[in-house]
Amino acid sequence: xxxxxxxxxxxxxxxxxxxxxxxGALPKALRRRLVGCRVIxxxxxxxxxxxxxxxxxxxxxxxPVSWRRQYCGIFEARYNGIVYYLLDNQYYxxxxxxxxxxxxxERFAFFSRAVLEVIPHLxxxxxxxxxxxxxxxxxxxxxxxxxxxxERYSKIKTVFTxxxxxxxxxxxxxxxxDVLGIPDEKSGIVVYDNGVNLMKAGIQxxxxxxxxxxxxxxxxxxxxxxxxxxxxxxxxEYKLCGIVNGIDTVVYDPQTDKALFxxxxxxxxxxxxxxxxxxxxxxxxxxxxxxxxxxxxxxxxKHKGLDLVKASFEELCKxxxxxxxxxxxxxxxxxxxxxMSQKYPDKVALKLGFVPDLARKIYxxxxxxxxxxxxxxxxxxxxxxxxxxxxPIVRETGGLNDTIKDSGDGVGNGFTxxxxxxxxxxxxxxxxxxxxxxxxxxxxxxxxxxxxxxSWNSSAGAYIxxxxxxxx
Numbered sequence: 001x002x003x004x005x006x007x008x009x010x011x012x013x014x015x016x017x018x019x020x021x022x023x024g025a026l027p028k029a030l031r032r033r034l035v036g037c038r039v040i041x042x043x044x045x046x047x048x049x050x051x052x053x054x055x056x057x058x059x060x061x062x063x064p065v066s067w068r069r070q071y072c073g074i075f076e077a078r079y080n081g082i083v084y085y086l087l088d089n090q091y092y093x094x095x096x097x098x099x100x101x102x103x104x105x106e107r108f109a110f111f112s113r114a115v116l117e118v119i120p121h122l123x124x125x126x127x128x129x130x131x132x133x134x135x136x137x138x139x140x141x142x143x144x145x146x147x148x149x150x151e152r153y154s155k156i157k158t159v160f161t162x163x164x165x166x167x168x169x170x171x172x173x174x175x176x177x178d179v180l181g182i183p184d185e186k187s188g189i190v191v192y193d194n195g196v197n198l199m200k201a202g203i204q205x206x207x208x209x210x211x212x213x214x215x216x217x218x219x220x221x222x223x224x225x226x227x228x229x230x231x232x233x234x235x236x237e238y239k240l241c242g243i244v245n246g247i248d249t250v251v252y253d254p255q256t257d258k259a260l261f262x263x264x265x266x267x268x269x270x271x272x273x274x275x276x277x278x279x280x281x282x283x284x285x286x287x288x289x290x291x292x293x294x295x296x297x298x299x300x301x302k303h304k305g306l307d308l309v310k311a312s313f314e315e316l317c318k319x320x321x322x323x324x325x326x327x328x329x330x331x332x333x334x335x336x337x338x339x340m341s342q343k344y345p346d347k348v349a350l351k352l353g354f355v356p357d358l359a360r361k362i363y364x365x366x367x368x369x370x371x372x373x374x375x376x377x378x379x380x381x382x383x384x385x386x387x388x389x390x391x392p393i394v395r396e397t398g399g400l401n402d403t404i405k406d407s408g409d410g411v412g413n414g415f416t417x418x419x420x421x422x423x424x425x426x427x428x429x430x431x432x433x434x435x436x437x438x439x440x441x442x443x444x445x446x447x448x449x450x451x452x453x454x455s456w457n458s459s460a461g462a463y464i465x466x467x468x469x470x471x472x
Contacts, residue, residue: 001467003030003037004126006115008108008135009098012079013051013086014044016098018245018380019132019163022212025248026463027082029456035464038124042111043075043086045094051077055086059121063114065106066181072114074121085122087114104135105171105198106179112138113181116147125152127471130159134169137202138180141189144205145182157470160206162199164377165220166227166303169198193228200232207470209233209240210463212378213399217242225375243463244402245378246456252363252387254450259360266450269389269443272364279365283324283349292436293322294429295366295390297359297381300329300337305372305395310336311422316429317344324349324366326358363388368432372417372425376400383454386413389446391435393428395420403454407435413449 009015011024027037043055055075062069073088092107101107116139119125131139140158147153175196176187192200203209211217217240219225221233233240250256254272255265261278262271277287285293298304310333317323317340325337325348334352341350351358363369369385369392378399382392386403392414394400405412408431415432417424436442 001035001128001464001471002124002126003027003035003467004115004119004124004129005037005039005132006112006129006136006139007039007041007132008111010039010041010084013041013047013077013084014098018212018378021248021380022163022245023132025246025251025456026460028080028248029246029460030463031081032457033460033464035460035467036124038083038085038126040085040087040115040118042093042107043073043088044098046096046098047086051079054078058085061117061121063110063117064181065110065113066178070110072110072118074118083124085118087111087118089114099135105169105175105196108135108169108198109138109175109180112136113142115139116142116153120152126156128157128159128467130161131202131206132161133163134167134199134202136160137169137198139202140205140207141182141201145186145189157208158206159208159210159466159470160202162203162209162211162220162377165199165211165225165229168200168227168229169196171196171198192232197229200229203229203232203236207239208466209236210466211240211242213244213402214242215401216377216398219375219398241466243459243466244399245380245383246459247380247383247387247454249387249455252384254364254388257360257364259357260364261361264364264389266389266447269446269450272389272446275361275365276367279324279361280322282361283351284345285322285324285349286346288322290437291320291322292367292433293324293365294368294370295362295385296323296325296327296370297362298325298327298329298371300327300333302330302333303374304329305374305420305425306333308372308420308422308425309370312426312429313340315426317347319430319433321429321433322347322349324362326351326353326355326362328353363390366390367436368393368429370429371395371400373397373400374420379403382414383452386449386452386454389450391415391432391442391445391449393417393425393432395425403452407445407448411448413445413452 264271376398404414
């Protein structure tokens with residue numbers, strides 16, 4: 001069985017979020033299970049030069065973009081045993097930043113069509129093209145519309161994964177003919193709610209729809225979570241399922257992670273205390289072994305639950321706790337946390353921006369990891385925190401609900417609350433703080449957290465089952 005994983009980003013070539021982690025880890029996990037999987041993505045300007053220098057040029061072709069044809073160079077790279085195809089067009093991809101350009105719809109319409117056009121030029125004909133988010137949603141549309149009668153394509157199936165339903169590729173009607181190249185009589189495929197919706201088209205035309213956790217697959221059938229797509233998802237619910245993401249346990253390994261001050265394992269995590277003390281020093285906090293250090297590594301935006309944090313923060317700062325916060329985002333929350341770090345310098349340390357090395361240090365050095373999201377399709381941070389023995393506090397939504405269970409029953413791996421309410425979050429923080437004071441019980445919880453298997457092994461098995469079902 002051969003899978004072609006079509007993605008707009010993938011670790012280590014180009015990254016902006018969790019999709020890159022998935023695209024970097026899932027193909028490796030599939031390969032370990034003896035399933036062929038290769039990745040296809042754009043050749044962006046910001047791909048590191050050391051990776052570009054190891055690419056091999058295969059050939060160049062032209063790709064139809066509505067009424068015109070555009071150059072497409074095909075390059076091949078190998079990384080950690082996985083073959084990557086990188087598609088070049090300097091007009092579309094020789095820019096700073098992966099997304100946010102005025103012509104993103106055209107850029108990814110080109111890429112989606114190119115994914116199909118390059119197949120005859122590769123030594124690899126896939127059984128399944130696995131598409132991800134709105135940037136590749138047109139692949140199943142184009143496959144059905146323009147390639148279905150071609151023998152080389154007739155047996156290819158498609159999977160479409162929704163990583164975050166909030167971002168759908170919504171545009172005006174003018175794209176239909178001039179950019180997407182859809183005939184008028186078939187324009188209904190991309191039309192939804194008074195405009196063009198690329199994600200809706202991918203949902204309609206793919207053979208299977210997946211999302212990144214079982215709970216999120218249920219939630220997006222509800223208008224509260226679906227951002228308007230609940231109607232089309234209910235219509236195609238028969239082909240929807242949720243498979244929780246994993247993390248790369250080689251990349252995230254406290255035994256080998258070079259970013260840590262000291263390495264440790266679940267068998268001996270005594271050096272975790274060294275990481276805490278060094279993190280406190282690095283961030284300008286007083287070294288306090290017996291004061292719980294609460295970490296947050298997050299985009300500073302409302303749907304991450306930061307309005308709950310803001311409402312409860314000063315009350316929490318009255319207790320014997322410390323906070324270390326890393327992230328960037330909306331001005332409201334950046335300003336708030338900056339003000340708190342100035343008002344409570346002995347309790348709150350802040351670094352605006354995203355520094356991967358510091359993120360690892362927080363995962364290892366904090367005692368508690370706060371993640372009270374309003375919605376969270378899957379979430380990787382809570383699983384990384386578990387890997388490093390830092391106990392998550394989460395709201396029971398999406399993948400957080402599937403990966404973190406409350407330790408109040410004596411078998412859970414974190415602390416959870418259900419309602420989106422600042423007081424409920426605050427009470428859960430106090431429960432965790434009380435748990436921290438019981439060192440024997442807390443060490444049992446750390447061990448239990450670190451022993452959780454959030455690798456891609458079980459998730460890859462679920463995807464393989466799905467692929468086999470489609471091929472049959």
